[in-house]
Amino acid sequence: MTMDWDDLRVFLAVARGESLSAAGRVLRLDPATVGRRISRLEEDTGAPLFARSPQGYGLTDAGARLLVHAEEAEQAVTRGTEALAGTTGGLSGQIRIGAPDGCANFLLPQVCAAIAREHPEIELQIVALPRVINLSKREADLAIAVSPPATGRLTVQKISDYRLHLVGEADYLDRHDAISEVADIARHPVVGYIPDMIFDKELDYLSELSAERITLASNSVSVQLGFLREGAGLGIAHDFALPFAPNLRKILTDRISLTRTFYLVRHAGDARIERMARVGELLLGGLRAEVARLEALT
Incomplete structure (x- = not known):
């Protein structure tokens, strides 16, 4: 059986979008047309490629096997297109x-x-x-x-690698007693991630601070930096972000220094x-x- 690249393109869009509507938006086709193309491909292959459910379209075992080859075909088409276009040195x-x-x-x-x-x-x-x-x-x-x-x-x-340190806003630090020990952090509001929205263990800094809770939290690093710039408390910040927040100062650098x-x-x-x-x-x-x-x- 010979497969048409256009049918494989539709198959890839459904596999990635997990729904006919999501695939249709990518392909600029209406969902009904996408559904007909998938049904035709399943008839041609003689195997169900997707398991339909209220949650969407999930790949069957046959679909998962086809996905590997469809992605290889996609990459071959891309390489061929670039080869025909020639190379001028620019991207x-x-x-x-x-x-x-x-x-x-x-x-x-x-x-x-x-x-x-x-x-x-x-x-x-x-x-x-x-x-x-x-x-x-x-x-x-x-x-x-x-x-x-x-x-x-x-x-x-x-x-x-990149480094992170405990920081505080300059005026905030001047208004409070010097922070000389990690235990001193407990006297201050702590800025950090929303605990149940930390998507990678490498971003879980709470244990480094000996803090029991996050006072001001966000799933966004930029929002956290905004809290810290406003003098809302102490928190961990990327060293590479500090030039964008010149009013923040590193503290306890000999005790808290993280590398990711x-x-x-x-x-x-x-x-x-x-x-x-x-x-x-x-x-x-x-x-x-x-x-x-x-x-x-x-």
Whole structure:
């Protein structure tokens, strides 16, 4: 049996969107048309590819087997398109980058702006989400993560270590007794993540502070930094974010100094696509340099 690439494209959209309507938005087709195309593909293959339920469309075992080959076909089509277009030295097309909001707010804008200046035909999109980006559903083409994923057909490269410290707003610290021990933190409001919305164990800093609770909490690093800039209490902040908040001061640096790591995650097959490989290398170099530059300012 010969499969049509257009049918595989519809199959991929449903597998990633888990519904006909989500696939239709991506493909710019009405859901009924998407449903007919999936039914036709299932007839051609002689196997149900999706399990239908009120929650949506989930892949069957046959669908999961087809997904691997459909993604390989997608990557082959992309490589072929780029080969026919030729290489002029510049990069073009749309690439979506998913990242935790700290990286997305304080590192990626500078790095992506530099890439766009060098390659004006490229379209870079930053998806800033306080959760793990799902590459399997193509929420993004590339993802920045704080823990390497344990499963999936993915390639993972270490980008850079980064550092975090306890900070407080300068006037706030001047108004209160000196904080010389970790135990002193208990006398102050603490800013941090909403505990049940911490999406990665590497972001759980509460145990480092000997604090029983978070007084002001958000699932967004930017909101946390806003609390701290307003003198609302003490909290953990990225060193690379501190140049954007010059009224914050590090404290207890000899007692509380955290190191975490950023990783670049992408689909294994995308490494063979020249455009994706080149953008990945530009991101690696740019983010490493930007972390080092900003941390040197603190």
